[in-house]
Amino acid sequence: MKLFKHITFFVVALLTVGCKTEKSSKENTQKPNIIFIMSDDHAYQAISAYDDTLIQTPNIDRIAKEGMLFTNASVTNSICAPSRAVILTGKHSHINGKIDNLSKFDTTNVTFPQLLQKAGYQTAMFGKLHFGNNPKGFDEFKILPGQGAYYNPKFITQKGDTIINGYVTDITTDLTLDWMKNRRDPKKPFMLMYLHKAPHRAWLPSKKYFTEYTKKTFPLPATLFDDYKTRGTASKTAQMGIFKHMSLTNDNKLTSQTIKELRIKEWSNLGQSIDGMNPEQRAAWDAVYGPINEDFKKRYPTMNDSLLTVWKYQRYMQDYLGTIASVDDNVGHILDYLDDEKLADNTLVVYTSDQGFYLGEHGWFDKRFMYNESFKTPLLIKWPNQIKPGITEDEMVQNLDFAQTFLEIAGVDAPKEMQGESLVPLLTGKKETWDREAVYYHYYEYPAEHAVKRHYGVATKEFKLIHFYHDVNEWELYDSKKDPKEINNIINDPTYAEVVLEMKQKLKETRKKYKDSETLDNHYIELYNKK
Structure with a gap:
């Protein structure tokens, strides 16, 4: 009888292990x-x-x-x-x-x-x-x-x-x-x-985080007041500046009433952003953003352009x-x-x-x-x-x-x-088979919101070449190692004359590789104009 029990236990154990092994095997062989x-x-x-x-x-x-x-x-x-x-x-x-x-x-x-x-x-x-x-x-x-x-x-x-x-x-x-x-x-x-x-x-943050984050202050970026001295038309005409183009209402959450009281002329669509709130959500929102509006009313009369830019930046980050x-x-x-x-x-x-x-x-x-x-x-x-x-x-x-x-x-x-x-x-440690030297970029949506001009370009680990086209013909080159913040456009720097030629050739080759061309550029401009 004891022998029978031992045999039975052994068989059950084998079956159990077998089931677990089979299940584990299925899990391990299933595609990721x-x-x-x-x-x-x-x-x-x-x-x-x-x-x-x-x-x-x-x-x-x-x-x-x-x-x-x-x-x-x-x-x-x-x-x-x-x-x-x-x-x-x-x-x-x-x-x-x-x-x-x-x-x-x-x-x-x-x-x-x-x-x-x-x-x-x-x-x-x-x-x-x-x-x-x-x-x-x-x-x-x-x-x-x-x-x-x-x-x-x-x-x-x-x-x-x-x-x-x-x-x-x-x-x-x-x-x-x-x-x-x-x-x-x-x-x-x-x-x-x-x-x-x-x-x-x-x-629009959740209640948990607008309560917390509206109390925070953040360090200013080094290029917040960039003057685009070495850049061309594209940077200077883009409509995405925090000071000039960020909305005090929709973006910074001032109410239309606040804007009206301060006699600031600005298009407002804040209502479209928060009108979908239920009464409880709106009450929680107003309890935090109401005092922000009141504080701004006190500050605004003494704000110059720089102070207003900083205020808008902080509100943006919050x-x-x-x-x-x-x-x-x-x-x-x-x-x-x-x-x-x-x-x-x-x-x-x-x-x-x-x-x-x-x-x-x-x-x-x-x-x-x-x-x-x-x-x-x-x-x-x-x-x-x-x-x-x-x-x-x-x-x-x-x-x-x-x-x-x-x-x-x-x-x-x-x-x-x-x-x-x-x-x-790259994911599996076989980096030696990876041979990409450059990547290609192309932006099309112009003229449109934010007025960023059409451009295409090529980037390597060392340099970035950009060509703005359509209503301009401007080139920019950046040394990604020496100038990671991309402040100095070196396209006309004699020191980089050879690099310019090399990058333009690389851009030409990359455009061909990805089947992009001036013909396609013109095609998409024509389609855009018909909209």
């Missing part, structure tokens, strides 16, 4: 999950893994600590919808056709989610897409219409539109977690796009960074869920932005230019057992590369028309 986290207009300067001067972002930083931080990541076209089109298609704007926020997205483009879905991935998208009401390649989506609202936002779904009460950053996370907990198929790998509206203009604090909290919720559910080890997590953003550098807000603050974008990636934790990577990568990276990770062949390069060699 992919979570793509993107915020809108999140400057790399506002992530403490890059620079802790302005804000601490411990949860976003976790991705870098457990993975890789890219210091030379950039975009191909620094404006929201075109950037997203590049990410989805793996093709430059002039190829995918989405050159600006105004043009329609050509839905005949094949996107990487479509290919992953076809390959057996379960796919979902929650948050801000910015264009298109029916994104292809997703089993489920809930997306904001256009820019969306910070408070009590409307979402577009497969079943129709719905308004969800609350704060948009929290809601986007709740929708994402709800899908992961309740509708994710554990038998399938998944690709999830978790897309935040914040910190897009007009920067609200902009306040929205990012909520993003960081919510990214933490997603990372915690992955850890708690034992999903982290087989999940690639990416954090990025659709482009960079000016936080007072050169006196600006917004993006669009090929200068570093808008051209460069944050990129942090973790992939346990593949990426060694805590690595900083300075190779030149772009949002153009995401599609091919995700496809390679999933074991799916990328279409030949995709123009990026898979980041897998």
Whole structure:
């Protein structure tokens, strides 16, 4: 009898181990999950893994600590919808056709989610897409219409539109977690796009953070009062200056009544930003921003241009960074869920932005230019057992590369028309196979909001060459090593005459490589003029 018990116990133990081994084997052989986290207009300067001067972002930083931080990541076209089109298609704007926020997205483009879905991935998208009401390649989506609202936002779904009460950053996370907990198929790998509206203009923080951040004071950027002495027309005529073009109402949250009392002439649309609040939300808002208005009324009569610029900058930073604090909290919720559910080890997590953003550098807000603050974008990636934790990577990568990276990770062949390069060699320690020396940029949306002129350019680790065209013909060259703040345009410096020739040749070659040309430039100008 004892012998029988021992044999029975041994058999059960073997079966148990066998079941666990089989289950473990299935989990280990399943293709990696992919979570793509993107915020809108999140400057790399506002992530403490890059620079802790302005804000601490411990949860976003976790991705870098457990993975890789890219210091030379950039975009191909620094404006929201075109950037997203590049990410989805793996093709430059002039190829995918989405050159600006105004043009329609050509839905005949094949996107990487479509290919992953076809390959057996379960796919979902929650948050801000910015264009298109029916994104292809997703089993489920809930997306904001256009820019969306910070408070009590409307979402577009497969079943129709719905308004969800609350704060948009929290809601986007709740929708994402709800899908992961309740509708994710554990038998399938998944690709999830978790897309935040914040910190897009007009920067409305949650109650928790507008209460905290409106009390903070931030250091001024070194180039806040840049005079563009060595630059051409483009910098001098752009309409994105904190002093001249940042709205006291919509951006700095003064009320129309305050503006009226002070006899300041300014267009106002603050109401459009906060009218969607319910009475409780509005009361909390007024309790904090009301005293700010009263304080400004006292200060304004004695303010000169410089003091007003500084005041507007501080107000800008308080609200902009306040929205990012909520993003960081919510990214933490997603990372915690992955850890708690034992999903982290087989999940690639990416954090990025659709482009960079000016936080007072050169006196600006917004993006669009090929200068570093808008051209460069944050990129942090973790992939346990593949990426060694805590690595900083300075190779030149772009949002153009995401599609091919995700496809390679999933074991799916990328279409030949995709123009990026898979980041897998950099992620997996095979850097010797990476040979990119330069990246290409092209901005189209002019004449339009912010009046940033059309330009294209090429950047290496050492230099950046920019050509402004259309209604001007101006060139700029920057020495990225000696002049990282890009203050001195050296295009006419005899010392750099040879570099100018080399960079112009490199630009010519790069334009040819990516199939861009003067013919296409003129084509898109003609299309734009017909709108």
